[in-house]
Amino acid sequence: MDAVDTPTFVIPLWADLTAVALGGVQGALFASGFQGQRRLDLLGVAIIGILLGMGGGLIRDLLLGLTPATLQSNWYLMTATLASIVGMLLSGIFQRLNRAIVMLDAVVIGLFGAFGTSKALALGMPAVPAVFVGVLAAAGGSVLRDVLMGLPVAIMHVGSLYAVAAGGGCAVLATAAAFGVPLPIAAVIGVVVTTVIRVLAVLFDLSLPEQRKLYRRKVAVETTGIPVIRLDDAE
């Protein structure tokens, strides 16, 4: 892409580093909550912090075919590491401020989603994959965390509006951009939408209808008395 043709949209370094720092704190808080058999050593907690601070940006840039921006300067890793140390030291305090963690988490998803989608749009990617890149950037860090920690992957299971919140914010961002709203303003709107959906989902304990319920309704209509084989029914 020629420099003349490229839209001059660049995520400001301070905004990018803010997202990295919040992600790092949030990751370290999460990781330091594990005790007993699954407890992590200091390095493990720092790895999770770095992963949540930088994972979203790494995934975004790999999908966009770019050399990861987070590896082009010393600041990103230093910020993520420092943030995860702060998160570790403050974990005793923060864990009693559950509301603060939920809020922090919602803002982090919003920021990574908005940066992902707006960077993709600025590179000329169509709207649907641009929203997809935003969702992967928002949720990717937590997927990597769950896989590395051997936990069930949060966004895959009943009760999570995590990816929906990210998708909603990114879709609003892309729609606003399509109607001519400048990307920085569209990005702010996207962050707000994602954060609000996520916080409301936690407050009101919302979740998607279980696939199972739909399935059972369908089965009742379609079957002719032959029981359907279930792969893994613990009930």
Add this chain to the structure above:
Amino acid sequence: MDAVDTPTFVIPLWADLTAVALGGVQGALFASGFQGQRRLDLLGVAIIGILLGMGGGLIRDLLLGLTPATLQSNWYLMTATLASIVGMLLSGIFQRLNRAIVMLDAVVIGLFGAFGTSKALALGMPAVPAVFVGVLAAAGGSVLRDVLMGLPVAIMHVGSLYAVAAGGGCAVLATAAAFGVPLPIAAVIGVVVTTVIRVLAVLFDLSLPEQRKLYRRKVAVETTGIPVIRLDDAE
């Protein structure tokens, strides 16, 4: 690579979208079979469908150093999402047509493998890594699925000829191409070979010799009475 030098091989959009759609249906069928504790919500089933429809192409393009083709147009994600919804709605019917699922799975592996290897060859990659890219494109979606769902990774365990089927088809494709067969024809041959190996493997319940058997034979020859330490022997 200069446009003049580049072979004019391009995977036709209809063929690519067909593979994406079949992968999406297959992924959703698989995911909607899970009930009980491991049940997924609607979003989870859609994620698995999108993953199996688009994962192979994403992995292929990342390994080839290209911006993922599946993210350059709105069609891929729309096709994968629609296909996973269709897969979900039809799961009640399809789960009694086990043969259809096995066939569908075999064709999907064949298509992703053939597209991966032929795209790599068209970019000038040597034959051995081109076959490797095909196998990763064919099997990658299912690896991602198993990791995200917390299942044992299918291709790693005894009894799976999954990767062998993909490797066989891709190797035949690369060999045919080396003998001057045009890539589109070689690709069709590759798809047929993979599909046939995979279907035969399921029909006749074939599997690779267990590593264990070879190991025990060796141990019997080499040991001098000292029992070999086994890390995890449930027997």
Add this chain to the structure above:
Amino acid sequence: MDAVDTPTFVIPLWADLTAVALGGVQGALFASGFQGQRRLDLLGVAIIGILLGMGGGLIRDLLLGLTPATLQSNWYLMTATLASIVGMLLSGIFQRLNRAIVMLDAVVIGLFGAFGTSKALALGMPAVPAVFVGVLAAAGGSVLRDVLMGLPVAIMHVGSLYAVAAGGGCAVLATAAAFGVPLPIAAVIGVVVTTVIRVLAVLFDLSLPEQRKLYRRKVAVETTGIPVIRLDDAE
């Protein structure tokens, strides 16, 4: 980057293939140690061998935005496959030479780390992310192995100085390079440092202070009698 500006540092093919071969042997030794329920078939053992032989280089090049060097020639895959077969056949002998495996493992981490950091520095990446790329190249293969085999990820858990050894060697390498030591010499120093740290860690059973201990000390200072909620305390 212009060819004239690029430093003429290239990892020699023989050195790269040596690392791939050692990684392949080491991966196959590890994988063939699993018996009972987790036993792998021949293909599974070969996949782990290829993964440990080539995974580090793949991750490095993806992070550097390059087409993976390991896929530009037939030699890498042939070397990794051959090495994993050798590892499989010799596993009976090697498993009684535990010291040899630990040494082999330490050298492999050192080589992948040093290649990762020096390639990143040669491309003009700043020192901190260059060390990060080295650590991911050194540890990435084992992370992929653990995830694919459904094992707890080694570098995340208490008692592992794996990533610390890689980080130490890569940091010494980057520091030496910053002081004007030519990259090939700096790389050799880095390999030695990583290997020595890793071997000493195993010999003297060193580990990082548990996050838990620090946490408890903090809790004792900060709490006001309210017990802190623990997510997963098996004690």
